Amino acid sequence: MTKDQFLLPEDVTYLDGNSLGPLPKTVADRVMRTLQDEWGQMVIGGWNRAGWMAQPGILGDRLGRLIGAPKHTVVLGDTLSVKVYQALASALDMRPDRRIVLSDNGNFPTDLYMADGLIKTLDRGHELKVVEPETVADAIDETVAVLMLTHVDYRTGRMHDMVELTAKAHAAGAVVIWDLAHSAGAVPVDLTACQAEFAIGCTYKYLNGGPGAPAFIYVRPDLADHINPALAGWLGHDAPFAFEQNYRPAQGITRMRVGTPPVIQMAALEASMDIWDQVNMSDIRAQSIALSELFIQLVEASCPQLTLASPRDPEKRGSQVSFRFDHGYAAMQALIAAGVTGDFRAPDIMRFGFAPLYNDKADVKRAVAILADILENRIWDQPKFMVKAAVT
Amino acid sequence: MTKDQFLLPEDVTYLDGNSLGPLPKTVADRVMRTLQDEWGQMVIGGWNRAGWMAQPGILGDRLGRLIGAPKHTVVLGDTLSVKVYQALASALDMRPDRRIVLSDNGNFPTDLYMADGLIKTLDRGHELKVVEPETVADAIDETVAVLMLTHVDYRTGRMHDMVELTAKAHAAGAVVIWDLAHSAGAVPVDLTACQAEFAIGCTYKYLNGGPGAPAFIYVRPDLADHINPALAGWLGHDAPFAFEQNYRPAQGITRMRVGTPPVIQMAALEASMDIWDQVNMSDIRAQSIALSELFIQLVEASCPQLTLASPRDPEKRGSQVSFRFDHGYAAMQALIAAGVTGDFRAPDIMRFGFAPLYNDKADVKRAVAILADILENRIWDQPKFMVKAAVT
Known part of the structure; x- marks a missing residue:
C-alpha cells in the first residue's frame, strides 16, 4: 500500500495524475535539505559536495529502469518541448537526404509546434506530415526522415505499438522518436527491445516529480557518441569547466545536457524516485x-x-x-x-x-x-x- | 542592513555571489508553501488557483525593474543557454541577408557554444566571429547580422558600454543581444535607453534565485509581436489550452515562453524578489x-x-x-x-x-x-x- 506515501487533498478523489502527480510526503523534507543544508550551508560548494552537478545523470539512470533504458542513456533537464527539439534536430541531421517528419494528430501539440519551429528554422524544405493515429503505419515510407510519435495519446489514452512501428520505420530507413510523457510510470516500456533512436518524456505526470519537474531524454547507446547536439550548451561540453572557446560534445548521453540543472526541482523528483525505485x-x-x-x-x-x-x-x-x-x-x-x-x-x-x-x-x-x-x-x-x- | 535577510554559512566570508547567490531566509517558508499548500492541496488546480501559470510573466515584470525593462517585456524560463538560442535564432531571422555573428572572447562559453550549435543547425554559411573585447567596436560593420555580447565579463568583470556599442551596431544595421548574467542585480542596466533588441540573463547569481533558478529573456516591446520563435513551445502559443494542431505565437513577450515553467524554482526566486523589490x-x-x-x-x-x-x-x-x-x-x-x-x-x-x-x-x-x-x-x-x- 503506497497511498500513505502521498499527501492527497482531503475529500478529493484524484484521477489526474496523467496531468500532474500528487505530492509524495517525503518531498518537503528532501527539498528543505537542499535549501537549508545544501544551498544554505554549502552555497556554491553544493555543486560538488551535494552532488548537484551529477544529479541529472543519476536521476536519469533511476528513471531509465522504468522505461527499459540501460545505465547512462537517460539524462534529465529542461522541459519536454526543449527535449523534443533536441531529439528531432539530431534525428533530422542523421537523415540529411529526407524531408518528411511523420507524426499523428494524437501527438501532444507542443511536439508538433516544436517540430514546426525547427522546420522553419532549418528552412530546407522539410515537411511535418500529420496523419490520423490509425494510419501511421501505412504512412511510413522511404521519404520519411523521422517518425515522431507520442506513445500514449494524451486525449484518449490510445497506445501505439512501439516495437512494431519502430521496426516498420527502421525498415524504411527512418529514425524514430517516442514521446513517453504519458508512458513513463504508467505502462511498461522497453526502449532496449524497441530499438528506437530517441525517447523523451516528462516527470511531473505519473512520476510525481512536481509542477515544472525536469524532462528527460534517452539516446540509443550506440548513437550517443555520434549525434550532433543542436542545443550545444556548456553542460553538454566535454570539459565545461575548462571554459574553452570551442564546443566539443561530451561523450555519451551527457552531450544532451544543455544549461544549469534545476537543483530544487531535482530534489523533489529525487524524493519521488525513492518510491519508484521500489516499483x-x-x-x-x-x-x-x-x-x-x-x-x-x-x-x-x-x-x-x-x-x-x-x-x-x-x-x-x-x-x-x-x-x-x-x-x-x-x-x-x-x-x-x-x-x-x-x-x-x-x-x-x-x-x-x-x-x-x-x-x-x-x-x-x-x-x-x-x-x-x-x-x-x-x-x-x-x-x-x-x-x-x-x-x- | 539586508545581510540579516540571508542565511550565510557560519564563519564564511562569501564573495562568490557572482556564481551562486546565497539563500534568502524567506525561501524555505515560501517553497514549503508551494509544496504543501499548493502542490499538496491544490495539485493540478495550482496552475490557476496558486497562479503558477502566470508566474513567469509576473516575475519577469519584477525583475524588469532592475534592468530598465518596461512591464510585459521580460519573461522567465528555461536556462540561459536556451535563452541565448532563442534570442539568436530570432535575431538572425531578422537579418536574413547577413552572415556574421559578432562576439568576443569575454563572452561566457555557453553563449558561444549555443551560437555554434545554431549556426551548424542553420547550415547557411553563418560565421561566429570572436574578437578581443577591446576590438569589438572596430569589428562592427555592415556584414554583421547580430552583435551578441556579455555585458560584464565573467572572468575579469570588465564591463562593455551597452549604449555605445548598441548604437554603433544599430548604425551598421545589426541586431543586438546582451547577456546580463553578471549584470542583473549587480550594476544598473537601462534596456529602454539602450534600445537593444534582446537581452537574456540568469537569476541564480546576484539575484539569489537559487541553484538552477530560471533564466530570463527580454525582447524590445516594438519587436515582440513580430519575431519568429525558433523554440515554438506550447506555452508560447496564443491559446495553449485550445490544443490546436498548428502553432500561432502569443502576442508580446509570452511567445518566448516554451514549456512548463519550473514552479518550485520560481517559488524560491519569488522570495528573493521580495528583497529586490525594495532595492x-x-x-x-x-x-x-x-x-x-x-x-x-x-x-x-x-x-x-x-x-x-x-x-x-x-x-x-x-x-x-x-x-x-x-x-x-x-x-x-x-x-x-x-x-x-x-x-x-x-x-x-x-x-x-x-x-x-x-x-x-x-x-x-x-x-x-x-x-x-x-x-x-x-x-x-x-x-x-x-x-x-x-x-x-
Missing part, C-alpha cells in the same frame, strides 16, 4: 488495467450520457480512460467541485488517469457514483460550471 | 564600488604576488574583482578552506564578487587579511590544494 512496472500495469476496466464498466452501467473515447482493449490503452460528452467541460467542473479531480480536453473529452501508487478501487467507485449523480441530475447545467478558466 | 540599483552600485575599490586597495597593499585582472576604473567594472596568480587554483582552494569563498577561472584568475545585499567592508578586510596570510606563508603550496574538483 515493478508489471505490477503497476496489472493494477492500472484492473482500475481502468472497473471504471469503464461502472461508467457504462451508470452514465449512459457518456461515450467511451479510449480503446476498449486494455492492451491498446495507457493508464487513462476518456469519455466524450457534449457538455464535458461543465460536467468536469461540476465533478471537480464535488471532489473528484479529472480534467477536460477540447472539444469534448473528460479524462481520468489511474495511478495505482495512490488510486484504488474505492476511488473508482466513488468517482463514478458522483459522476453518475452529476449527469443524472444535470448538476453540470449551471452557469458557474460553464466559465472557462485559463488553465483546465 | 534601488543606484544604491547597490555605489556600495558595490566602495567594496571593490577597498578590496583592490587592500590586496595591492598586502598581496604583491597578485596582479589586477579587472579594469582599475570602477566605471568599467561590474560587481566583481579578479586577480591573476600563477598558483591561483591552489591559492583559491586554500582561501576557501580558510573560510573565504571566491572562485577560480582558468587559467589563472581568482575571482571575487561583491554583493552589497550581504557583503560589507568587514568582509572585504577579513578576506584580504586571510588571503595575504595564505600568500605570504605559501599556505597554498600543499598537495591537498592542488587537486582539481569536477566543478570549481
Whole structure:
C-alpha cells in the first residue's frame, strides 16, 4: 500500500495524475535539505559536495529502469518541448537526404509546434506530415526522415505499438522518436527491445516529480557518441569547466545536457524516485488495467450520457480512460467541485488517469457514483460550471 | 542592513555571489508553501488557483525593474543557454541577408557554444566571429547580422558600454543581444535607453534565485509581436489550452515562453524578489564600488604576488574583482578552506564578487587579511590544494 506515501487533498478523489502527480510526503523534507543544508550551508560548494552537478545523470539512470533504458542513456533537464527539439534536430541531421517528419494528430501539440519551429528554422524544405493515429503505419515510407510519435495519446489514452512501428520505420530507413510523457510510470516500456533512436518524456505526470519537474531524454547507446547536439550548451561540453572557446560534445548521453540543472526541482523528483525505485512496472500495469476496466464498466452501467473515447482493449490503452460528452467541460467542473479531480480536453473529452501508487478501487467507485449523480441530475447545467478558466 | 535577510554559512566570508547567490531566509517558508499548500492541496488546480501559470510573466515584470525593462517585456524560463538560442535564432531571422555573428572572447562559453550549435543547425554559411573585447567596436560593420555580447565579463568583470556599442551596431544595421548574467542585480542596466533588441540573463547569481533558478529573456516591446520563435513551445502559443494542431505565437513577450515553467524554482526566486523589490540599483552600485575599490586597495597593499585582472576604473567594472596568480587554483582552494569563498577561472584568475545585499567592508578586510596570510606563508603550496574538483 503506497497511498500513505502521498499527501492527497482531503475529500478529493484524484484521477489526474496523467496531468500532474500528487505530492509524495517525503518531498518537503528532501527539498528543505537542499535549501537549508545544501544551498544554505554549502552555497556554491553544493555543486560538488551535494552532488548537484551529477544529479541529472543519476536521476536519469533511476528513471531509465522504468522505461527499459540501460545505465547512462537517460539524462534529465529542461522541459519536454526543449527535449523534443533536441531529439528531432539530431534525428533530422542523421537523415540529411529526407524531408518528411511523420507524426499523428494524437501527438501532444507542443511536439508538433516544436517540430514546426525547427522546420522553419532549418528552412530546407522539410515537411511535418500529420496523419490520423490509425494510419501511421501505412504512412511510413522511404521519404520519411523521422517518425515522431507520442506513445500514449494524451486525449484518449490510445497506445501505439512501439516495437512494431519502430521496426516498420527502421525498415524504411527512418529514425524514430517516442514521446513517453504519458508512458513513463504508467505502462511498461522497453526502449532496449524497441530499438528506437530517441525517447523523451516528462516527470511531473505519473512520476510525481512536481509542477515544472525536469524532462528527460534517452539516446540509443550506440548513437550517443555520434549525434550532433543542436542545443550545444556548456553542460553538454566535454570539459565545461575548462571554459574553452570551442564546443566539443561530451561523450555519451551527457552531450544532451544543455544549461544549469534545476537543483530544487531535482530534489523533489529525487524524493519521488525513492518510491519508484521500489516499483515493478508489471505490477503497476496489472493494477492500472484492473482500475481502468472497473471504471469503464461502472461508467457504462451508470452514465449512459457518456461515450467511451479510449480503446476498449486494455492492451491498446495507457493508464487513462476518456469519455466524450457534449457538455464535458461543465460536467468536469461540476465533478471537480464535488471532489473528484479529472480534467477536460477540447472539444469534448473528460479524462481520468489511474495511478495505482495512490488510486484504488474505492476511488473508482466513488468517482463514478458522483459522476453518475452529476449527469443524472444535470448538476453540470449551471452557469458557474460553464466559465472557462485559463488553465483546465 | 539586508545581510540579516540571508542565511550565510557560519564563519564564511562569501564573495562568490557572482556564481551562486546565497539563500534568502524567506525561501524555505515560501517553497514549503508551494509544496504543501499548493502542490499538496491544490495539485493540478495550482496552475490557476496558486497562479503558477502566470508566474513567469509576473516575475519577469519584477525583475524588469532592475534592468530598465518596461512591464510585459521580460519573461522567465528555461536556462540561459536556451535563452541565448532563442534570442539568436530570432535575431538572425531578422537579418536574413547577413552572415556574421559578432562576439568576443569575454563572452561566457555557453553563449558561444549555443551560437555554434545554431549556426551548424542553420547550415547557411553563418560565421561566429570572436574578437578581443577591446576590438569589438572596430569589428562592427555592415556584414554583421547580430552583435551578441556579455555585458560584464565573467572572468575579469570588465564591463562593455551597452549604449555605445548598441548604437554603433544599430548604425551598421545589426541586431543586438546582451547577456546580463553578471549584470542583473549587480550594476544598473537601462534596456529602454539602450534600445537593444534582446537581452537574456540568469537569476541564480546576484539575484539569489537559487541553484538552477530560471533564466530570463527580454525582447524590445516594438519587436515582440513580430519575431519568429525558433523554440515554438506550447506555452508560447496564443491559446495553449485550445490544443490546436498548428502553432500561432502569443502576442508580446509570452511567445518566448516554451514549456512548463519550473514552479518550485520560481517559488524560491519569488522570495528573493521580495528583497529586490525594495532595492534601488543606484544604491547597490555605489556600495558595490566602495567594496571593490577597498578590496583592490587592500590586496595591492598586502598581496604583491597578485596582479589586477579587472579594469582599475570602477566605471568599467561590474560587481566583481579578479586577480591573476600563477598558483591561483591552489591559492583559491586554500582561501576557501580558510573560510573565504571566491572562485577560480582558468587559467589563472581568482575571482571575487561583491554583493552589497550581504557583503560589507568587514568582509572585504577579513578576506584580504586571510588571503595575504595564505600568500605570504605559501599556505597554498600543499598537495591537498592542488587537486582539481569536477566543478570549481
